[in-house]
Amino acid sequence: MTLAHRPDGVHVRAPGKINVYLGVGPRHDDGYHALATVFQAVSLYEDVYAYPSEGFSVEIVGDVNVADVPTDDRNLAMRAAKLLARTAGVDDGVHLRIRKGVPVAGGMGGGSADAAATLVACDALWGTELGPHRLHELAARLGADVPFALHGGTAVGTGRGDQLTPALARGRFDWVLAMSEQGLSTPTVYGRLDEMRAHGEGLADDAAPSLEVPVAMLHALRVGDAHELAPVMMNDLEPAAIADRADLALALSDGVRFGALTGIVSGSGPTLAFLCAGPGAARTVQEELRATGRDALHVHGPVAGARIIL
Template sequence: MSVAATPASVHVRAPGKINVYLGVGDRQDDGYHPLATVFQAVSLYEDVIARRAADFSITVTGDVDPDTVPLDDRNLAMRAAKLLAAAADYHGGVALEIRKSVPVAGGMGGGSADAAAALVACDALWGTGFSQVRLHELAARLGADVPFALHGGTAVGTGRGDQLNPALARGRFDWILITSDEGLSTPAVYSRLDEIRGIDGALADDPPPSLDVPVAVLHALRAGNAEDLAETLANDLEDAAFDLRPELEQRLLHGVRAGALRGIVSGSGPTIALLCADPESAQHVQAVLRETGVDSLHVHGPVPGARILA
């Protein structure tokens, strides 16, 4: 495709995610932990608008402290754009406008959604014509959650979470999210998990924890049954997140008392995800929380991954 045939700007929307199940293996020599997780993309989105430019730049808008979002190569969206340019041998740049709705450092993959959206937007803006498979390969080089933000829906992730297999999920699952004004460092949560396991007596040569996603999780998703899914929610990072931020456990318990089926820390936290029986139940939980001064968001899943908007 010639440059003349490409659009002047491209608007892409990508979803945040909840890990409805997250099993974490022991830390490996490379510093990473093997994972077995089930992602669900939910209706809380990041919007990325890519415009033609001679160089690379980023602006960020939305309900976010600008100091918490880097505007240089530390930003995953910037790295995604430059990675695609290098892979396509493209010598121009792009001006990226990121409109954030997913909490920063909230355990919902907002930065990964930005990166996935940037890949799709720049591919269309520059007319590189990369296949979905090739975009997935580039996404995997950027971070464990980026490939899932590209595809969306519900999926089992293994390895570092970037090896995806779609999981059938019927119907709709309704979640109430209790967000936090203060983010939580993912490396800090993993480090605390290692410390907790060490205190509990785990040895370096012990066999790693089982990383099989329980069949009950997949059955509940396939059946579209929120009550069954609630019984299977699990996150190996939860105790570490609670240890670093004790108030998170109280928020989770508060949400359950308000009528949620069950709650879970989303990813590495600090966002609390409360699974509800149906949309009406979610609205009730949100109203109860509001009466006690707790702000929350009502989202649902699964939803598609990064998509170009007209």
């Protein structure tokens, strides 16, 4: 994931993700929840361009609404660059130009993809050559989804989601993503789930086993069968994400009515991921959703993680 020192700048592309499965345990004292999840990287990307600079700065452009994306130390890519500089003893700065293609606050890990791409880009720009293992360690310090964005593909995540085990996924899975103009805050959704559970609501059918990825899911991924995968997809955060968003429940129903095998809230939402039988079925679902006024995209997975673009 590294190259020789590149004083003219480095371009890295990293994918967004969907959570094919997401089991959420109780909240720990440190504020985090134990997770058991299956990530799949899909063909919707963030592009990070890293240029030499005396200081640290971030510029945001994109094909999605970027008005609410911070450009100071609240930006995860900025934190990634500074963390790498401190770790490697680099005195140089960097100017990051981020072109966003993943919906902001959409539950698809766009900010995490930015951070992963920044680690790879700065490692190449500065010639630090930390290697995949050390970059993974830094990614885990930045957030639970960052290590997966670094590696891509399909993986089982445990702990906070940052302890990754690659999952064999043959073939191609076709998804239609239904986006929402109004984002959802991940901490807010987790907080709502905690509140619902405290009142006996929003529970999985069997809460404890939901933290173990079903064998049937791993088998469906291994054989590349969307029909086998559809009935075992699950997201414990879904009831909390749609609690105040009746439009999400309606969209989930519509997507299946239009031909999707199933639909699920991706991560903390509000992006919805519809699994389809193949490219043709996905195009039909996309067109039907667009006809109802929704913003829908056809993507596929799994795809590779953060990579330098030459």
